[in-house]
Amino acid sequence: MKVKSWISIITVFVLILVLALTGCSNSDSQKTGGSTKKDTPKSNDEKEVTINLGFYSGGKSDEKMQALIKKFMTAHPNIKVTSQSAPYGQFYQKLDTQIAAQEAPDVWLSDGVLVMKYAERGAVKDLTEWINRDLNKDDYYGLDFNKDANGKYWAVPQGIQIGVLYYNKDLFDKAHVEYPNENWTWDDLQTAAAKLTLDAGGKNANESGFKSNNISQFGLTFFSITEGWFSVLKSYGGGVLDESMKKSIIHSDENKKAFEWMVDGMKRGILTDPADLKSFQSPMAVFPSGAAAMRIGIYARVLAANEAGLNYDVTVLPKGPDGNRFAPVISNSWVINSKVSDEKAKAAWEWIKFWATEDEVQKEWAELGEAVPVKKSVANSDVFLKAAGNPANKKAFLDSFEFAGALDTNAVWEEWVAKFNEHAQRAFLGESSIEDSLKGADKDIQKILDEFYKK
Amino acid sequence: MSNTVVNNMAAETIPTTKKRKYFSHEGRWGLILVSPYLIHLIVFVVGPLIASLYFSLSKYDMLNPPKWVGLENYQKLFHEPLFYKSLWNTIYFAILFVPAQTFLALLLAVALNQKLKALKLFRMAHFIPVISSWTVIMYVADAIFNPRFGLANTFLLKLGLDPQRWFNDEHLVIPLLVLVAVWKGIGYIMIIYLAGLQSVPNELYEAAEMDGAGTIRKFTSITLPLISPTTFLVIVLSSITTFQAFEQIYVMTGGAADISAAGGPNNSSLVLMLYLYREGFSFMHMGYASAIAWILFIILFTLTIIQLKIQKKWVHYD
Helix, strand or coil, X not given: CHHHHHHHHHHHXXXXXXHHHHHHHHHHHHHHHHHHHHHCCCCCCCCCEEEEEEEECCHHXXXXXXXXXXXXXXXXXXXXXXXXXECHHHHHXXXXXXXXXXXXXXXXXXXHHHHHHHHCCCCECCCHHHHHHHCCHHHECCHHHHEXXXXXXXXXXXXXEECEEEEEHHHHHHCCCXXXXXXXXXXXXXXXXXXXXXXXCCCECCCCCCCCCCEEEEEEECECCCECHHHHHHHCCCCCECCCCCCECCCCHHXXXXXXXXXXXXXXXXXXXXXXXXXXXXXXXXXXXXXXXXXXXXXXXXXXXXXXXXXXXXECCCECCCCCCCEEEEXXXXXXXXXXXXXXXXXXXXXXXXXXXXXXXXXXHHHCCCCECCEHHHXXXXXXXXXXXXXXXXXXXXXXXXXXXXXXXXXXXXXXXXHHHXXXXXXXXXXXXXXXXXXXXXXXXXXXXXXXXXX | CHHHHHHHHHHXXXXXXXXXXXXXXXXXXXXXXXXXXXXXXXXXXXXXHHHHXXXXXXXXXXXXXXXXXXXXXXXXXXXXXXXHXXXXXXXXXXXXXXXXXXXXXXXXXXXXXXXXXXXXXXXXXXXXXXXXXXXXHHHHXXXXXXXXXXXXXXXXXXXXXXXXXXXXXXXXXXXXXXXXXXXXXXXXXHHHHHHHHHCCXXXXXXXXXXCCCCHHHHHHHHHHHHCHHXXXXXXXXXXXXXXXXXXXXXXXXXXXXXXXCCCCCCCCCCCHHHHHHHHHHHCCCHHHHHHHHHHXXXXXXXXXXXXXXXXXXXXXXX
């Protein structure tokens, strides 16, 4: 009797569990299955397809995106677009769990540095064939930055971020220093930056009695990979990964020289070190607040600088000792979910084509001033180059494409960057030697790469 | 009426304890009535628990189905220096935080248990940080400890001393985080202590006074033993919260701007939960992160068992 009643109790538990679980999976199949059903019956001549579009955004860009979606639906009456958006951080946190639950959007906007994370894990569709068929690659910036080592394309750029040198004209004028120009080397930059670095007593870095631990104005603000060490390493002839993106090349003489330049600048107080950055509300706030004369910055940084009413301009980034130059690029891109039906993937591709090829769309998005337009004809037109407001030299962004490159992005990009930052930070703060930091970073990053690629 | 109910219950409890009839009319209703809770428990607690145990034994990047790897994640964990570093940081945080908060909250509760003017105002003032979000607390702490603009460095410079990096100093970051955590949490613990203190009968103090006991004697011989169950509760609660500390360190070390900065500088404030989050949600090592979670669970479980065992020696229940 006792055993029997225990069995019945367990049966009830199991029943409840099954009920609850089927409840979950029911809603799942209803959503995915239901939407495909929705796609089919309404058709008159052509089938109606619904695609879900995911993107990260803030207030203004959200409105613009909705307007463009409406335009797209008018142009493509058989495609219905639903959308979901969230601020950057939340968007990606949600996206990963959505992919896990097979509930991800059919097409989404991926940060340029994350494309490979999704591509190499099989979450997004290989677009090589469609791109070769429908897009003339010479017409667009940034397509090649989403190409992997095997020559496959995984994404189509939505807007480009490319790094240039920003400088605050007022601070240069006050210190009677000539504005930066395209012939500058990193050493020229540091010489000028020393004159522009002021301590709390108003002395510059070349004067005796200058206090490097109490600085009120930095020569150059320097932050993490994109707007910090990556372009310095590259223009010194160094780098992080080789072309296969599976091998670390960190422990090199070129990188050592680049690090010497950076560490020397930080020691003298000319460049912001990681601890200096922490005294600002955000590492991005140093330049707009007027606390630094120069910054390495991507295009999106014009927004904050203009908002702060800064009198500034931009030029291409300095050269390395051998005349090499490097501009970091992040091409934020549209990717298609690898799990969607062919029908939906094709509809999603229509959206991507609409975005990249239509001049009107490109112009409207360029008006927001968040990114360099993807289509070269639009980027080289007055819409972009002669847009109102600073910087005057917008051509510098386009000129930089000549020596531009992605940030050695691969599936474990976030992980190796964190590891690199960890070791670099020790060198920057003088807690370990440059040699030890590079050696340590090399070893740890190779371990990360091996773990992922040698499955 | 009430008598009949009692009689009925008495009559029925005898057979049911002998023969557990779960499917009697009442048993069925019992199960149906607790089923919302049971379903919640199974779907949201037991389910994820089993899932996370399974994940901890597999390679799982969230984007692809988990692959069984046995104990590999645990082996990796025990060979990873960063795991030991984060474990030590967590313990160090707890060693500073739990005694400091418990002791100071008790002092504060005793002080605010007196007959003071504007007593409610004082109690409320100490409770404000409890209900403030960590972001607000971060700005307050920044006003004091910002290396460039903060009060602390301005003060040091006035005295002719070298300015400090505070939260950006490897050796200062945990003590400072503890300081802020105590300041934020003390109001809550104080309330728990106030409740404990008010349950101590006044007669005991009066009797002790008649016997000539002074203030300190009364505190050590009456107050402390009688509120020992409260102290026990406080210690258990705050050690669990320290092991689960995440939000504070994430916010105060700049994790929102750059996840690789969270737990800095140089991972010197990287605690277990932060390490778990970074591995799981930033680096897509959900299997490894689940293994960290299970180790964390084992640590907390053992700690609570030890505390339960030790309490017999010093906690006095009525």
